[in-house]
Amino acid sequence: MQNPERFDVIIENGTVIDPANKRNGRFDVAIAGGKIAAVEPSLAQAESAERVDATDHLVIPGMIDTHGHVYEGVTGTFGLNADMVGVHSGVTTVIDQGGPSCMTIGGFRNFVHDTAKTRALCFISTYLVGGLEGHMYPDLYGPGGVNVEHTTRVALENMDIVRGIKAHAEIGGQSRWGLEVIKTGKQIARDVGVPIYIHLGQLWPTADSAEIPDADELIRELTPLMEPGDVMAHPFTRHPGGFVSSTGKVHPILLEAVHNHGVRADVGHGSHFSFDVARRVLDEDIVPFTLGADMHGYNVKVPSKTADSVVESNPFFGVAPFNLTIAMTEMLHLGVPLETVIAMVTSNPATLIGMSDTLGALTVGNGADVSVLRIDTGRFKLSDNSGEQVVSEKLVRPVFCLRDGVRFESNSALIPDAIAA
Numbered sequence: 001m002q003n004p005e006r007f008d009v010i011i012e013n014g015t016v017i018d019p020a021n022k023r024n025g026r027f028d029v030a031i032a033g034g035k036i037a038a039v040e041p042s043l044a045q046a047e048s049a050e051r052v053d054a055t056d057h058l059v060i061p062g063m064i065d066t067h068g069h070v071y072e073g074v075t076g077t078f079g080l081n082a083d084m085v086g087v088h089s090g091v092t093t094v095i096d097q098g099g100p101s102c103m104t105i106g107g108f109r110n111f112v113h114d115t116a117k118t119r120a121l122c123f124i125s126t127y128l129v130g131g132l133e134g135h136m137y138p139d140l141y142g143p144g145g146v147n148v149e150h151t152t153r154v155a156l157e158n159m160d161i162v163r164g165i166k167a168h169a170e171i172g173g174q175s176r177w178g179l180e181v182i183k184t185g186k187q188i189a190r191d192v193g194v195p196i197y198i199h200l201g202q203l204w205p206t207a208d209s210a211e212i213p214d215a216d217e218l219i220r221e222l223t224p225l226m227e228p229g230d231v232m233a234h235p236f237t238r239h240p241g242g243f244v245s246s247t248g249k250v251h252p253i254l255l256e257a258v259h260n261h262g263v264r265a266d267v268g269h270g271s272h273f274s275f276d277v278a279r280r281v282l283d284e285d286i287v288p289f290t291l292g293a294d295m296h297g298y299n300v301k302v303p304s305k306t307a308d309s310v311v312e313s314n315p316f317f318g319v320a321p322f323n324l325t326i327a328m329t330e331m332l333h334l335g336v337p338l339e340t341v342i343a344m345v346t347s348n349p350a351t352l353i354g355m356s357d358t359l360g361a362l363t364v365g366n367g368a369d370v371s372v373l374r375i376d377t378g379r380f381k382l383s384d385n386s387g388e389q390v391v392s393e394k395l396v397r398p399v400f401c402l403r404d405g406v407r408f409e410s411n412s413a414l415i416p417d418a419i420a421a
């Protein structure tokens, strides 16, 4: 097709995978005025101020990380720089999971959303204090630390950046308060009309005085509270209380919820991820809807002023290097098809946050959010925090991204180096 107009840039000769538009093949992508202007098999004849050769690269909609912790400066050591996790890692949108609360959303808007080059959105915390220091002090997160009316009102006032509600279901909280706080979070989500995102896997130590709750029983009580579109996170967690029960198999009630009731799983990689658990879950045909890297100051190597002993004593301390593209590599290694993996970081997260009309697709007229990746071949060592190592023959690497047409190289210090096997 001949295009009479002049484009700002054409990304040419790449392999476009755009699940929302059912494209998978060689296409040229033209950008003008910060928007996707054309996607055609060839724009070789078109006029453009600039051409970028993407031969042997994947060109996909701007990646969306469904699980970030980027409330830098407020959530302490826990919160990373949004652009290191985001545009400088090839990721155009990062969703902070539960950092900001009804009391601190203003700071998130002013100092993260408005200043980052990355599109920074959030699932607002169920708890008044939000995710300070990664929820280090359990006493702040009981029923007395929640206010339905306040959080609902603030969420509704900030719907441009608040796309869901974050809460935790795990045996430390269960030993103190049962599921009362989760039910409150669910009520907020219902009143606001957004999904709730539930962290699974032990977070807090159990209360000294109480009996240690049964993690399997917790899942059986929790799952019926979930509605279509709600998200259960960390299905591959090595901590107790994930998708796999003490029998070593996926909870039947979760199979039913995911397969037949529209409940979604988000990988929420973090230091949770276990190859062994992932295989068990994938073997029972549960493919998470979204990926979610879950990087924070305790599970990635980041220049930090915090003493090593403090970082290492955190329950989610991790040594296995990872980020969103490593998580993609692991999914490929585990046999998830490439197109599904791409959907997990583009069209599916856009659907999850109710923004598929503007994000997650290379649709003409959308803002030009584009991620360009390379898949290296060779023998690469991957590891998890259970000590398992695997050799992957592929390694997904971010190269650059455009957010609303502005280019950012993938040069974040948080991108792990390739490790030869």
Ligand SMILES: [Zn+2]
Pocket: 067, 069, 097, 270, 294
């Ligand atoms: Zn997290």
